[in-house]
Amino acid sequence: MASAPALARPRADLLDPHEVSALGGIELVAEGVVEGFLSGLHRSPYRGFSVEFAEHRPYQPGDELRYLDWKVVGRRDRLYVKQYEEETNLRATLVLDVSRSMAWSGDPDRRLAKHDYATRLAAALALVLLRQRDATGLIAFDDEVRLAIAPRARAGQWHLLARALAGLEPGGGTAAEAALARVTGLLRRRGLVVFISDLLVDRDLVLLALRYLRHRGHQVMVFHLMDPAELELEAPAQARFVDPETREGVVASPRDLRRSYRATVERVVSAWRHALKSGGIAYHHVTTATPFGHALRRAAERRARLG
Amino acid sequence: MVFLQPLALLLLGLGLVPPLLHLFERHRPPDVVFPAVRYLRETEREAQRTIRFQHLLLLLLRVAAVALVALAAARPVVPARLGAGHEPTALVVILDHSLSSGAVSGGVRAFDDLRARADETLRAARPSDAVWLIGADGLARRGAPAELRQAAAAWRPEPVRLDLSAAVATAARLVRASGYARGEIHLLSDLQRTAFGAPDSAAAGLPLLVYHPAADPPPNRAVVSARASPATWLAGGGTVAAAIGGAPAPPGDRVAVTVAVRGREAARSLVAPRDVALLAVPAPAAGWAAGKVSLEPDELRADDDRPFAVRVVAPAAVSFDPSEVGPFLADALGALERAGQARGGAAGAVRLGTTPAAPGAGAVVFPPADAVRLGVVNRSLAAAGVPWRFGARVEREDTLAAPLVPGAGGARVLRRYRLEAVAAGNGEAAVLARAGGDPWLVQSGRTVLVGSRLVPEETSLPVTGGFVPFVSALVNRLARGDEGILEAVPGAPVALPPAVTGWVAAGEGTGGAVRRPGAERTVAAPPAPGVYYLLAAADTVGALVVAPDPRESDLRRATAPDLAALFPGARVTVAAGAPAYAAVRFRGAGRSDLSGWLLGAALLVLALEAVVASGALERGP
Numbered sequence A: 001m002a003s004a005p006a007l008a009r010p011r012a013d014l015l016d017p018h019e020v021s022a023l024g025g026i027e028l029v030a031e032g033v034v035e036g037f038l039s040g041l042h043r044s045p046y047r048g049f050s051v052e053f054a055e056h057r058p059y060q061p062g063d064e065l066r067y068l069d070w071k072v073v074g075r076r077d078r079l080y081v082k083q084y085e086e087e088t089n090l091r092a093t094l095v096l097d098v099s100r101s102m103a104w105s106g107d108p109d110r111r112l113a114k115h116d117y118a119t120r121l122a123a124a125l126a127l128v129l130l131r132q133r134d135a136t137g138l139i140a141f142d143d144e145v146r147l148a149i150a151p152r153a154r155a156g157q158w159h160l161l162a163r164a165l166a167g168l169e170p171g172g173g174t175a176a177e178a179a180l181a182r183v184t185g186l187l188r189r190r191g192l193v194v195f196i197s198d199l200l201v202d203r204d205l206v207l208l209a210l211r212y213l214r215h216r217g218h219q220v221m222v223f224h225l226m227d228p229a230e231l232e233l234e235a236p237a238q239a240r241f242v243d244p245e246t247r248e249g250v251v252a253s254p255r256d257l258r259r260s261y262r263a264t265v266e267r268v269v270s271a272w273r274h275a276l277k278s279g280g281i282a283y284h285h286v287t288t289a290t291p292f293g294h295a296l297r298r299a300a301e302r303r304a305r306l307g
Numbered sequence B: 001m002v003f004l005q006p007l008a009l010l011l012l013g014l015g016l017v018p019p020l021l022h023l024f025e026r027h028r029p030p031d032v033v034f035p036a037v038r039y040l041r042e043t044e045r046e047a048q049r050t051i052r053f054q055h056l057l058l059l060l061l062r063v064a065a066v067a068l069v070a071l072a073a074a075r076p077v078v079p080a081r082l083g084a085g086h087e088p089t090a091l092v093v094i095l096d097h098s099l100s101s102g103a104v105s106g107g108v109r110a111f112d113d114l115r116a117r118a119d120e121t122l123r124a125a126r127p128s129d130a131v132w133l134i135g136a137d138g139l140a141r142r143g144a145p146a147e148l149r150q151a152a153a154a155w156r157p158e159p160v161r162l163d164l165s166a167a168v169a170t171a172a173r174l175v176r177a178s179g180y181a182r183g184e185i186h187l188l189s190d191l192q193r194t195a196f197g198a199p200d201s202a203a204a205g206l207p208l209l210v211y212h213p214a215a216d217p218p219p220n221r222a223v224v225s226a227r228a229s230p231a232t233w234l235a236g237g238g239t240v241a242a243a244i245g246g247a248p249a250p251p252g253d254r255v256a257v258t259v260a261v262r263g264r265e266a267a268r269s270l271v272a273p274r275d276v277a278l279l280a281v282p283a284p285a286a287g288w289a290a291g292k293v294s295l296e297p298d299e300l301r302a303d304d305d306r307p308f309a310v311r312v313v314a315p316a317a318v319s320f321d322p323s324e325v326g327p328f329l330a331d332a333l334g335a336l337e338r339a340g341q342a343r344g345g346a347a348g349a350v351r352l353g354t355t356p357a358a359p360g361a362g363a364v365v366f367p368p369a370d371a372v373r374l375g376v377v378n379r380s381l382a383a384a385g386v387p388w389r390f391g392a393r394v395e396r397e398d399t400l401a402a403p404l405v406p407g408a409g410g411a412r413v414l415r416r417y418r419l420e421a422v423a424a425g426n427g428e429a430a431v432l433a434r435a436g437g438d439p440w441l442v443q444s445g446r447t448v449l450v451g452s453r454l455v456p457e458e459t460s461l462p463v464t465g466g467f468v469p470f471v472s473a474l475v476n477r478l479a480r481g482d483e484g485i486l487e488a489v490p491g492a493p494v495a496l497p498p499a500v501t502g503w504v505a506a507g508e509g510t511g512g513a514v515r516r517p518g519a520e521r522t523v524a525a526p527p528a529p530g531v532y533y534l535l536a537a538a539d540t541v542g543a544l545v546v547a548p549d550p551r552e553s554d555l556r557r558a559t560a561p562d563l564a565a566l567f568p569g570a571r572v573t574v575a576a577g578a579p580a581y582a583a584v585r586f587r588g589a590g591r592s593d594l595s596g597w598l599l600g601a602a603l604l605v606l607a608l609e610a611v612v613a614s615g616a617l618e619r620g621p
Helices: A004-008 A017-021 A026-039 A070-076 A114-131 A157-167 A176-186 A203-215 A254-278 A292-306 B006-024 B037-073 B110-124 B145-154 B164-178 B327-338 B371-383 B467-476 B560-566 B578-588 B595-613
Strands: A052-058 A080-085 A091-097 A135-141 A145-152 A192-197 A219-226 A239-242 A249-252 A282-287 B031-033 B076-079 B089-095 B130-134 B140-142 B182-188 B207-212 B221-234 B237-246 B255-261 B264-271 B276-281 B287-295 B305-312 B316-320 B342-344 B350-353 B363-365 B388-394 B398-401 B416-421 B431-435 B438-444 B447-450 B484-488 B493-495 B502-505 B522-524 B530-536 B539-546 B571-576 B591-593
Touching (some): A017 A114, A026 A114, A114 A157, A114 A192, A114 A292, A135 A157, A135 A176, A145 A157, A145 A176, A249 B037, A254 A282, A254 B037, B006 B037, B037 B595, B089 B110, B110 B130, B110 B182, B164 B182, B207 B560, B221 B467, B287 B539, B305 B530, B316 B327, B327 B467, B350 B467, B371 B388, B388 B438, B416 B438, B484 B493, B560 B571
Parallel strands (some): A239 B031, B089 B182, B207 B571, B316 B342, B363 B447
Antiparallel strands (some): A052 A080, A135 A145, B076 B591, B221 B237, B237 B276, B255 B287, B398 B431, B431 B438, B438 B447, B502 B530
């Protein structure tokens, strides 16, 4: 049971992502975020408890009381729950965009780069999934698949994924359709695909690939990640805006275009949302200023809805 | 519509700056890495028409703002609605009709232009206004506008100088003392720079409206000085020194100068402007003579002639005892005799010594070398009816002050006898030179008393360069009863010599009107330039030459910055030309100055520009 001081401590999942990331590496951040996230839930997300006992583990807030082992409580005066072997029936794959555009931050001193945010969010998602005993894998791509870890539910999978995420560096261009094709090959059984990207991609091709995955019976969830500075145009009076991937430039005056740009972005986001929704794909628009807990909660809610 | 500052319209050219900047802008904007370039490109493509319109609108607004500010700086005025009046105002009009206002430029006499402006202003004045008119005499006349218009209509350019600084100071005093909440000083003048004095803050805080004639002043030549040299001509003639002034002239330029004496041309020469010419003139018949130096007529006629006076005499006959006068005076008289300016004594000669002359004859009386004989000398002076005597001996070094006698001023006196008037009341006016404040050289009729012997032991005068001219003045002028030649500008105060009982204009002869001084010996010089003979009873004893102030011949004008500096603190408005002057009269009553409206419009345009520039008018797709 949580002590009073523990309740007063701020929850890492609700803090500013930049501040949370300053606390340590990906693993530490993800664990802190997930602990905070889970402590805020009314019931444990852990499911799949079967009748075959496997081991005890310390009670965690949110665990159902019916799984408390009262004998152990009586003997040792400490709370333990019984854990059972369960058969994993979900295979989740995190598909992460590590293109060069993800390396950008509109305010490096106060906000995480999209890449840093995406890797920490992916780590937190992986931890949640693995604690649910879901087999979780990872595919990272830019203009090619850079990393592929097959979904597993074994004990060391979390550390494998965390180290892989920590070692990822933003690379070249974006060719998500190839990566998604690879995902199709990797996911033989139906499962969950979590696609994290800034969606600065060939929209039609990516939509086609995602719909194909959905057609194959996968649950597909898309995190559309943007920097707040990509939502609101904030730049000098006039500048040549250069795409970090293609090096193409556009001379524009933000003062002239601010409103129109905002409308364009809203339209793009709306278009993604409608296109994905019509294909039965979950869509979450997050920014690098969105606390990790909010993103996790959206994912959890959607996941619960999808079953 | 009239522009009070039409030169400011040149600022309209600045309206081209925004379009030129727009056309020739070669600025390369900084590179900014931005992943969402595709959104930006899409936005720009869709908002292109709006942006172009916005840029065009900004350009037009900026050009309009510059144009409006330029127009406001030019101060346009338009007629106001009918019946527009002004608040009761203390109005002082300074109408300059000094000599220089007679200059003709572009076929128009400057004074006619100035008077027309004065007439307009007085016509615009209302009965509720307090109105004064100041003329070239510097006097302020208060009256109804109609009366003052009538007075101004009778004025003509006068050969006098008007001190404009003093006139403005007088006007300022009148406005301040009027009790009116509003006051205006109108300066209608040809604005000669020489007509102003030192900067004067008397008009600080008051509106000073200065009319600047539209026409430039004409080039002018003038005789700025004319004198006979020496002042008394002896047989054979003399010279006239004439200085030519006026506008600068190119090198080699010459003007024809003519000298006339008693109405007859006596000499002619070509003289370089700004030079002094010495023209030899044959002596006319003996007696006082009036002459003039003339130039070819130009656009300002009043300073083309300048009078002078001269007395033509036979060399004085002198008699003296060398043992009484000493070697230095004897040598000086010898030099004068050799130069033809004195001759050996005979009957009626001027006597130099320690005794007075016979009645009717001239004498220069010195103190005796032996003090024991002083009583004898004084008794002989009393016997001759001379109201002066030699008094106590003074042995002290003093400096001579002798403004009326050439050559004597500044010399030192080491030993002297104090000259004392026998009868109180007739002494002061006859004093011609003083030493240490005491009379040293006095004149009574044709008898002249000198306080020291002319030897180096008693005065330094014999060893100075002015000694011979001094002796010449003693024998050829003073001992003959002459009062010399006085010079004055018209209207200036003149201190008449004691013997003068009246004066008459030269050329008027014995039939001319003789003007008599009153008890006050200082009189105003006649207003008309010319030569006036000074009379002692029926004898002519001197001349008064009245000529214009030479500063009136310099027609260069004060500029607007000059005027602002000359009247610190005053709210000086220089109106160039009649329309501009009319527009600012009575603080623009009857006219509307559009400057404020234009500046307001410019501010409005700039505010709109700021709104457009900030993107507030941007329309999303």
